[in-house]
Structures are given as structure tokens and as C-alpha cells.
Amino acid sequence: xxxxxxxxxxxxxxxxxxxxxxxxxxxxxxxxxxxxxxxxxxxxxxxxxxxxxxxxxxxxxxxxxxxxxxxxxxxxxxxxxxxxxxxxxxxxxxxxxxxxxxxxxxxxxxxxxxxxxxxxxxxxxxxxxxxxxxxxxxxxxxxxxxxxxxxxxxxxxxxxxxxxxxxxxxxxxxxxxxxxxxxxxxxxxxxxxxxxxxxxxxxxxxxxxxxxxxxxxxxxxxxxxxxxxxxxxxxxxxxxxxxxxxxxxxxxxxxxxxxxxxxxxxxxxxxxxxxxxxxxxxxxxxxxxxxxxxxxxxxxxxxxxxxxxxxxxxxxxxxxxxxxxxxxxxxxxx
Numbered sequence: 001x002x003x004x005x006x007x008x009x010x011x012x013x014x015x016x017x018x019x020x021x022x023x024x025x026x027x028x029x030x031x032x033x034x035x036x037x038x039x040x041x042x043x044x045x046x047x048x049x050x051x052x053x054x055x056x057x058x059x060x061x062x063x064x065x066x067x068x069x070x071x072x073x074x075x076x077x078x079x080x081x082x083x084x085x086x087x088x089x090x091x092x093x094x095x096x097x098x099x100x101x102x103x104x105x106x107x108x109x110x111x112x113x114x115x116x117x118x119x120x121x122x123x124x125x126x127x128x129x130x131x132x133x134x135x136x137x138x139x140x141x142x143x144x145x146x147x148x149x150x151x152x153x154x155x156x157x158x159x160x161x162x163x164x165x166x167x168x169x170x171x172x173x174x175x176x177x178x179x180x181x182x183x184x185x186x187x188x189x190x191x192x193x194x195x196x197x198x199x200x201x202x203x204x205x206x207x208x209x210x211x212x213x214x215x216x217x218x219x220x221x222x223x224x225x226x227x228x229x230x231x232x233x234x235x236x237x238x239x240x241x242x243x244x245x246x247x248x249x250x251x252x253x254x255x256x257x258x259x260x261x262x263x264x265x266x267x268x269x270x271x272x273x274x275x276x277x278x279x280x281x282x283x284x285x286x287x288x289x290x291x292x293x294x295x296x297x298x299x300x301x302x303x304x305x306x307x308x309x310x311x312x313x314x315x316x317x318x319x320x321x322x323x324x325x326x327x328x329x330x331x332x333x334x
Contacts, residue, residue, distance in 0.1 A: 023182045024107065024108050025105050025106065025186065026107075026193065027105060028094075028105075029189045030190075045095060045294070048295070049096070052294070055300075056084050056301050059300075062318055064078070065318050069314055073135050076135060076159070079159055083121050086121045087122060088297045091118060095191045112178055115173065115177065115198065116173075119169065119170035119174070121166070124162055124163065126224050127161070129228065129258075130224050133228045135150055137235060139254065140254070141238045177198060179209075180202040183203035187201075189286060194286075199213075221266075221270070232255070235255060238251075239252055257308045261300050261303055261304070264296050264300075268296050269296075272285070272288045272289050
């Protein structure tokens with residue numbers, strides 16, 4: 001009996017009734033298997049993660065603390081910042097733990113959970129960027145009706161709809177992956193449980209899974225990008241009709257930050273997935289995916305704080321209040 005047990009390692013998978021194999025763990029190979037690179041990767045990704053969290057928290061703090069930013073545009077921006085924090089937090093902390101503990105293991109349940117939340121917050125980013133595009137379209141093309149159209153109830157409804165569609169979309173993917181059966185090849189050449197990489201490991205027929213994933217992903221990305229482009233075409237035509245050059249600049253400057261974030265998000269994510277089919281190196285694909293999973297959420301706060309004067313002023317006022325408050329409290333205590 002002992003010899004029979006040693007043939008199949010119990011920590012990798014266990015057998016159930018019939019011929020189906022239910023695995024219990026995957027191995028995340030990460031960005032590199034070179035031991036000397038692990039400290040460098042740990043320091044780099046820890047720094048990027050801390051910058052991402054702090055930068056997006058500052059955006060949320062600025063929009064909450066400054067009454068001038070209590071508008072639909074900044075309401076959506078604070079939700080986008082929250083989504084970016086969660087988006088990065090689904091992948092980077094696990095990667096850092098694996099590097100620190102020199103372990104590559106992630107449980108089957110942990111992998112499915114990571115895929116679920118990663119897809120939720122990726123979809124939430126897409127839907128929130130669409131809501132922000134609609135907000136800019138109404139502000140530029142229908143300025144006299146802006147406050148009536150973009151009322152608080154509609155803003156809350158758009159955010160709630162974004163959450164609902166993101167969760168349902170992610171739940172579909174997670175359920176379809178959980179129906180697949182896996183064999184003994186459990187190594188994922190990535191630093192997180194990336195959906196395409198996990199499906200490739202399945203030893204059962206994944207044709208239906210692939211068709212549903214590609215159809216829903218292309219429908220979501222295609223319709224979202226089409227709407228954003230349509231909105232900005234209408235915005236450009238409206239801006240061109242403004243008689244003064246100063247008015248044109250002011251109108252366009254309100255859209256510049258959002259347009260920069262949209263361009264960065266779609267260019268990096270689409271670039272990774274379009275190049276994934278042309279590269280034979282899974283590690284190259286994993287390295288490229290760092291752009292939209294880590295770098296883009298980190299850059300968003302910088303784009304909005306540098307290109308948006310209202311955010312810059314709000315952050316400055318916030319820091320000035322804290323600077324004044326500190327000596328004042330110390331003086332009262334003394």
C-alpha cells in the first residue's frame with residue numbers, strides 16, 4: 001500500500017470515483033526562475049504595488065475631502081481608483097509571497113478565486129471608463145442639461161450596473177473553468193492564474209469554453225471601445241463648433257486625462273492579447289502582461305494629478321491642511 005501511494009503524490013492531486021482527476025494545486029512559475037533575479041523582482045514589484053496603492057488612495061482622499069470634486073466625473077474617478085487598487089491586489093501580493101517563501105504553489109480554490117476577482121476588476125475598469133466617457137459626452141455635447149442628466153441616481157445606477165455586469169461576466173468564466181478537468185501538467189508559466197494559461201492546461205475538451213470566452217471578451221471589449229470612440233467623435237465635433245480657442249482648450253482639457261487613461265488601458269491590454277498568439281514564449285507573454293496588470297493602474301493617478309488641475313489643487317489643499325494641523329495640535333498639547 002505504501003508503494004502504491006508513492007506513485008501518485010497526494011499533494012498534487014487526488015483521485016475521485018471514475019476516471020476524472022480533481023487537482024488540488026497549481027504551480028505559478030512567475031516571470032523568471034533564475035534564483036538571483038528573485039530579490040530584484042521582489043523589490044521592483046513591491047515598490048510598484050506600494051506606489052499604485054498610495055497613488056490611488058490619494059485620488060480617493062482628494063475626491064472625498066474636497067467639496068469642489070463632488071461631481072459625477074470625480075465620483076467615477078474615485079471608483080476607478082478603488083477598482084485599480086483591487087485589480088493589482090488580486091495578483092501582486094500572491095506573487096510577492098511566493099517569491100519571499102520560495103514557493104510556487106497556489107491551491108485550486110485559490111486559483112479559481114484569483115481568476116474570478118481579477119476578471120471582476122478588469123471588467124469593472126472597462127465599464128467605469130465607459131461611464132466616464134458618457135459623462136464627458138454629456139458635459140461637452142449637452143452642457144445645459146448636464147446637471148439634470150448626470151444626477152446622483154444615474155451615477156449610482158451606472159456604478160451598480162458596472163459591478164453587476166462585471167461580477168456576472170467573471171462568474172461565467174470561473175464556472176466554465178471549474179467544469180474543466182486537469183491532468184498532471186499543473187505548471188502555469190505566469191505570475192498569476194491567467195485565464196488563458198489555465199485553460200491550456202485542461203486535458204478535457206475546452207472548445208466550448210474557448211468559444212464562450214472569446215465571444216464574450218470580444219463583445220465586451222469591442223462594444224466598449226466602439227462606444228468610447230463614438231463618444232469622442234461626438235465630443236470632437238462639439239469642440240470644433242466652439243468659436244473661441246480658449247473655449248476649445250478648456251473643453252478638451254476636461255477630457256484629456258480620461259482619454260489618456262483609456263488609450264493606455266486599451267493599448268496595453270489589447271497589445272498583450274494580440275501579441276500572445278504570435279509569441280512562442282509564455283514567459284514573454286507574462287512579462288508583457290505586467291504592463292496592464294501593474295503599470296497601468298500605477299500610472300492612472302499620475303495622469304490625473306498631472307493633467308487635471310482640479311485634482312492637483314485638491315491634493316495641495318489636503319496636504320496644506322495636514323501641514324497646518326500638525327503644528328497646531330502639538331501647540332495645543334504643549
